[in-house]
């Protein structure tokens with residue numbers, strides 16, 4: 001089994017189509033929607049965690065590409081600007097997945113993209129705009 005965190009970009013004509021239910025029923029995938037929004041151009045943006053066999057994931061992603069859904073890894077859309085981070089730790093207790101964490105011995109903050117679910121909770125608490133989410 002594999003687990004992937006991805007961002008789907010839907011063209012406007014697919015926004016009301018049952019794409020996610022097809023992923024679940026036809027490709028035997030477990031789909032957890034982490035975030036969803038419609039952009040001002042009426043395109044859909046979904047942040048998803050998808051779990052399934054590698055062959056099912058490959059087949060599901062192939063189907064999506066064929067119908068015009070763009071897929072990108074979530075990591076591309078979340079940025080920690082390390083140069084702006086002062087290691088103040090204000091974000092540590094708010095991050096639900098420990099994507100932002102601190103090594104107490106040195107009070108050094110680090111960011112693990114693989115754990116981030118793009119919930120945006122860290123954005124308003126960071127005094128230095130060190131976290132950026134590009135959607």
Ligand code: SF4
Nearest residue numbers: 095116117119120122
């Ligand atoms: S977006 Fe959410 S999960 Fe990601 S680092 Fe910020 S608080 Fe943590």
Ligand code: SF4
Nearest residue numbers: 085086088089091126
């Ligand atoms: S709140 Fe911002 S500056 Fe402070 S540790 Fe977190 S990312 Fe760095």
